[in-house]
Amino acid sequence: MPATPTPSPSSLSIRVNGRRVDLEVPTHALLLDVLRDRLDLKGAKRSCDMQVCGACTVLVDGAPVSACTYLAVEADGRDVVTVEGLGGPEALHPLQEAFVDHGAVQCGFCTSGMLLSAKALLDERAAPSEAEIVHHLRGNLCRCTGYRKIVDAILACAGGSGSAA
Amino acid sequence: MLRPFELRRPATLPELGAILGEHRDAAALYAGGSELLVLMKEGLVRPRVLIDVKRVAGLGEIAAADGTLRIGAAVTHRTVERSPVVHAHCPLVAEAARFVANVRVRSVGTVGGNLAFADPHSDLATLYLLFDARVALWSGAGGERELPLADFVRGPYETARRDDEVLTEVRLHPLPPGAAGAYLKFGVHERPTLGVAAALSLDPARRRVAAARLAVGCIGARPQRLAGLERGLVGAPVEALAAARVDAGAEGLDAITDLHGSADYKLEMAQVFVRRALRLAAARGMRQDIDARYAHTVAV
């Protein structure tokens, strides 16, 4: 039986929501677990655990990734944005405002993934069409809303201040 | 939680080859990890070593020279989607990249990873057949060898890659000037149930087919070209494409009954979508706009 490798930790330096974080993590740690358990950022959720549902979506250097299937070591030296970095109770991000205004949140489980996917889209393309929004959200599943209000909320931000940093 | 492993990050192919040669199938090649990490989470594969290919010089490039478009194995679908070089030489490939899986998978998943995993429902394995794709495999012991994609993909999750080899790039030949292509993928599940790629060259009057290429995938053990129908369509009037028929037996076209549907259903859908793909390719060849919206279908 081959020897089990001794886990050797890796030193990482990640900018999380604009703040530099230095950590030692096992090489086999997944980004989702590091965010939730080490950094207490519970917005990203473990749901399908296989990149299908989008509940674990975070942005790495602006691109949406499934944190459940992303090694933490890959984020070394990069910018990670979670929903906590979008805005907070004192100052909601325009996307968060729009979600509230349009009733696009029911149970809230998909919401952080939806918001971050939307932010990635609006950062890249300020005025996407409805078809482009629907295409972009194809990998974010919602069991509650039927998606209509989510798309309306993002449309409302499109072309407006939705892409504000 | 994943089981522990050692992560190696070679900077050159010879370095990678040495690590792979040492560990063979106790090591797993790792790019985006979209399939690998999921299998590891399930405990279905337990590599002791992950060999990260993303820092190896040359595997992340896209280049076109001498009539060949070369896409490095570590290039992500997102990069293919946005690449001006791919758009210039094989626009259908760039457009289809936009629809692989979902936006998160496209951020990290790679062309090489997709082809080497040989998921029977892969988009690329079907589409790239249209471009007479060849893959380059490299090992420390043997150097590079090249083989047609049709020979590389042997069956579901099975390729001709030896366990000391790494897939380094895929080489595509652009369609002939004036040819128009289309890729339709159909299904309601996470992965497509059926993929059909078609390319047509029309005669100068744009009334008859001068040459045709057709590839069908996802329904059988591996994707394939429909060589018989391709030959049969030469000289056919464009109007006849709506009635094109696939002779599954003659083509050696097989379908597998599974959760996507019965073999009969899939073969029936292959008939339907081959006609739709031909119709769409022909319309593009004649510079016409047609409505190619079909239920549960992405039309590229």
Place this chain on the structure above:
Amino acid sequence: MRLARELVIDARPEALWALLWDVPRMAACVPGCSEAQEVTAHRTYRARLAQKVGPISLSVPVTVEVTAAAPPRHLALTASGRDPVVGAEIAMELTLDCEAVATGTRLRIGAEGHVLGKLGALGHAVVQRRAEETLDEFGRRLARAIGS
């Protein structure tokens, strides 16, 4: 999962039976089968079955039991075991029927059973395909072994 194969082997039924009834030698003809050993002669055996299905490697310790034997015509066995690493469970019934024909023996091989567990994530078709390839190669190796 149910599979069947038929092949004609250039040997008389009695000669073929001698090979089949030597269960460890017969088991060695199954691709991936190794470490075949007798527990109780002509009743119980143990072996290890190794297979690679796509990227997934299996190593299953199997117990083989003879359930019926009517020399030189009919042999029935069961093989069952579990790969604890991958969590794959195999349970198969194998039947081997020999019939004298002009050119030797017609051997009919039947295999019925299941492979359960996480391996199913690959899809039943993949497992079936591997089982068919295994059965084909088994037939070929039996035919070769008869010569020696």
